[in-house]
Amino acid sequence: MESSQTPQFPEGGVMSQYLDNMKVGDPLEVKGPIGHIMYKGDGEYLHNKTSTHANKLVMLAGGTGITPMWQLMLSVLNDPHDPTLLYLVYSNSTLDDVLMYQDIEDLAVKHPDRLK
Secondary structure, three states, X not given: OOOOOOOOOOOOOHHHHHHHOOOXXXXXXXXXXXXXXXXXXXXXXXXXXXXXXXXXXXXXXXXXXXHHHHHHXXXXXXXXXXXXXXXXXXXXXXXXXXOOHHHHHHHHXXXXXXXX
């Protein structure tokens, strides 16, 4: 069973199927979460006063949007007891535009099983 498939969604979720059918270069518009989000640790986060747990967090960022993702990455990865897995998708126009490139790479090398 592929990672996007579950017993509840044997073909994968709607979003997974949509993304899987995209071609390189296809545009994708996304909108960030509305409201305040606070990471409490160990996969627990608070969004608009509702506490939720996640084993994996996917972070989508572009340009200076890396700043809150960096804070989350440090919070999770600096706690050796936090099992949360992190996936970062970070987009910029050119490689030279990538803020904190070496810092992010160093963190990924230091935590290869927890940050992808």
